[in-house]
Amino acid sequence: MTPKAALEALRAQAPLVHCITNYVAMNIAANVTLAAGASPAMIHAPQEVADFTPVAGALTINIGTLSEPWVEGMRLAAKTATAQSVPWVLDPVAHFATPYRAKAAQDLLALKPTILRGNASEIIALAGGGGAGKGADSGDSVTDAQSAAIDLAKRMGCVVAVTGETDFVTDGTRHVTIHGGAAIMPKVTALGCSLTALVGAYAAVAPALDATVAALLHFAVAGERAALMSDGPGSFSVRFLDQLYLVQPDDLGESHLTWQ
Ligand SMILES: Nc1ncnc2c1ncn2[C@@H]1O[C@H](COP(=O)(O)OP(=O)(O)O)[C@@H](O)[C@H]1O
């Protein structure tokens, strides 16, 4: 499915997306998902996730701010999604920072996400390498993470997206580079987490690789446009939401993409 067709499907269906994300991201990720055209629900209690996941078109799990009930909620939701074939996306925020976080990420990875999205340092470390990440921020280039992404995609049987100045997406066989966005994007907190929520939204209406490319392209086009109208991270945030909303299917052409 082309990115254009994926956005048409997203806007026509407005899929319900079950998001388990962190305290920092919860509001902006919901607003990003709504602006793009989907319907987010932030639900993490272990007592209710297994009832909610099957009702949603997709699930997204982000480990940004962990505590024990959240870890259990994530585990139950991921297990349910895999058992009931609900596509789900894992965002292993700063998983290398502490042993607790590393174990949470590995346990979730073992539950077979459909799509894995992280910055370069997170993907390098998840494949077993020594990245230069500083907390939630990447210290590595996307180019340096490409072989780790391909390795993980093959090993886990999932789509892997590495984001940064130029994004890279692979299912282990097909590889896509997505150009665009803006250098100011990492200066707004939780944009990566919000992108993970949007990847989930697209995964509800399109096959995993196509969904991931469409979501990243939607961000790249909106980010590029918003940067032209903003003076810094504050005004960029506002303009970015507007541009996510204003992007049309015809704007998601192939010119920002390189397929390998
Ligand atoms: N230097 C950059 N130039 C253009 N876009 C960028 C740049 N850095 C990050 N982005 C974009 O910002 C979004 C979030 O990616 P990233 O910053 O890698 O995630 P995270 O916030 O998880 O570290 C993605 O859409 C990515 O393409």
Ligand SMILES: Cc1ncsc1CCOP(=O)(O)O
């Ligand atoms: C700052 C911070 N601390 C814990 S989660 C989080 C947000 C990280 O967001 P992103 O990975 O999108 O930069």
Ligand SMILES: [Mg+2]
């Ligand atoms: Mg992140």
